Amino acid sequence: MDECSDERGRPQRCMPEFVNAAFNVTVVATNTCGSPPEEYCVQTGATGVTKSCHICDARDPRNHHGAAYLTDYNNQQDTTWWQSQTMLAGIQYPNSINLTLHLGKAFDITYVRLKFHTSRPESFAIYKRTSEGSPWVPYQYYSSSCEKTYQKANSGFVRTGQDEQQALCTDEFSDISPLTGGNVAFSTLEGRPSAYNFDHSPVLQDWVTATDIRVTLNRLNTFGDEVLNDPKVLKSYYYAISDFAVGGRCKCNGHASECMRNDGGRLVCNCKHNTAGDDCQECQPFFNDRLWRRATADSANECLPCECNGKSAECHFDAELYRATGHGGHCRNCADNTDGPNCERCLDNYYRDPDASRCLPCLCNPVGSVSLQCDDRGVCACKAGVTGEKCDTVA
Ligand SMILES: [Ca+2]
Structure with missing residues (x-):
């Protein structure tokens, strides 16, 4: 154990x-x-x-x-x-x-x-x-x-x-x-x-x-x-x-029970609690939901993973986000046209594909549409006298 x-x-x-x-x-x-x-x-x-x-x-x-x-x-x-x-x-x-x-x-x-x-x-x-x-x-x-x-x-x-x-x-x-x-x-x-x-x-x-x-x-x-x-x-x-x-x-900051030689022959901690570094002095990549801390007798203070809804494997700690929500993990480079701190929403002018978790471009006609943003079914709002899902047809 x-x-x-x-x-x-x-x-x-x-x-x-x-x-x-x-x-x-x-x-x-x-x-x-x-x-x-x-x-x-x-x-x-x-x-x-x-x-x-x-x-x-x-x-x-x-x-x-x-x-x-x-x-x-x-x-x-x-x-x-x-x-x-x-x-x-x-x-x-x-x-x-x-x-x-x-x-x-x-x-x-x-x-x-x-x-x-x-x-x-x-x-x-x-x-x-x-x-x-x-x-x-x-x-x-x-x-x-x-x-x-x-x-x-x-x-x-x-x-x-x-x-x-x-x-x-x-x-x-x-x-x-x-x-x-x-x-x-x-x-x-x-x-x-x-x-x-x-x-x-x-x-x-x-x-x-x-x-x-x-x-x-x-x-x-x-x-x-x-x-x-x-x-x-x-x-x-x-x-x-x-x-x-x-x-x-x-010294492992309460995050390892042993030190061992690494491939280069140097003594390093065998880090647990999603920590990393020679002394377990930082969080592993993607475990930036809260700031790194030493373990204490009362709490392991383990590093926690970011929530990116499966759309990113990269995140950083965002202090403002942490203050506002209690979760500081801010995802980067969200895939499939998603966006937001947790890749939880679509990019502007995109809508969610009902059959998959990805987002698709609205493709609203810039001349015929009131806005480039469509609704959640991909339908654009058209100017007077224009019709069609993408507002590209004159009535
Ligand atoms: Ca001696």
């Missing part, structure tokens, strides 16, 4: 399953350790203690830390992680690193979660895009220096009446401890007043939409000992992330 209609076949809201949209999707990192091989040391937090150091080597399968490790299966027993170069190679503010995830299609994002293999950064930000080529929009800032680094007040929520599409900045997850395994999870709707009325909040519906997610790592946490410029110390500061997860659903 298709979840897009109920047991009686009536349309109802449906949506693809909740997934980790990042799983096995390759992240593009602007910096990764190991080309050429380089040494890094594990941060212990204590100064003067001999640090345990290792090699990052991009060509060695056992010692590489490529971006694919951000979104592979997250096995707690055998952690794999992406890692940047170290502070010795200049990895520190104001230099930054971008981790970019292309989802290939719009998703409704519920959360973005990062699991750090080292300390969480002192400052980093999450951005999103709503289409390929559109500008990056800040989603959330994490910083122990919100004002200084991002010119944002430290705040956990949006007040009622404020812009609900603004990114917040919090210092809650920017401590240097824990030195490994710290999580940061950004919930897209948390702290936003209209989340309780999401079905009727276009602002938040747009806010949770993303085709791409970017994490920008701006500043490493340190103990302050990097000022000594000891190479061993500098090699112990770098970014490392073991898991980058994005919880959400393929």
Whole structure:
């Protein structure tokens, strides 16, 4: 059974399953350790203690830390992680690193979660895009220096009446401890007043939409000992992330229960409810009797067919007609000499063929007739002294 209609076949809201949209999707990192091989040391937090150091080597399968490790299966027993170069190679503010995830299609994002293999950064930000080529929009800032680094007040929520599409900045997850395994999870709707009325909040519906997610790592946490410029110390500061997860659903506006690859290999919704488009964001041709809308919990808001009495397969939505009649479908190119928004009448100077649904020309003689319009039997009204069905005979 298709979840897009109920047991009686009536349309109802449906949506693809909740997934980790990042799983096995390759992240593009602007910096990764190991080309050429380089040494890094594990941060212990204590100064003067001999640090345990290792090699990052991009060509060695056992010692590489490529971006694919951000979104592979997250096995707690055998952690794999992406890692940047170290502070010795200049990895520190104001230099930054971008981790970019292309989802290939719009998703409704519920959360973005990062699991750090080292300390969480002192400052980093999450951005999103709503289409390929559109500008990056800040989603959330994490910083122990919100004002200084991002010119944002430290705040956990949006007040009622404020812009609900603004990114917040919090210092809650920017401590240097824990030195490994710290999580940061950004919930897209948390702290936003209209989340309780999401079905009727276009602002938040747009806010949770993303085709791409970017994490920008701006500043490493340190103990302050990097000022000594000891190479061993500098090699112990770098970014490392073991898991980058994005919880959400393929965005289909409530009109599909699954997304699939199309012929071109792109991910698209399998649209129902007479909708069309990658995200079921429009009505199918000929289903323009009312404007497209998202499905809600109460109504599927399916697209409805135009009524053209079988005389046309083309129509457009006519707002004025909709206001006047409750049906906005305006038929185009009506066949068989019919006319009207629903091809419901004959063209001017035509009459309905009594044996068929088509219309025939009146052919009233322009000289002998009062009007070129005949009656519904095809009879013309003649001037004085003229007779004949078409008024073409002098009496
Ligand atoms: Ca991993």
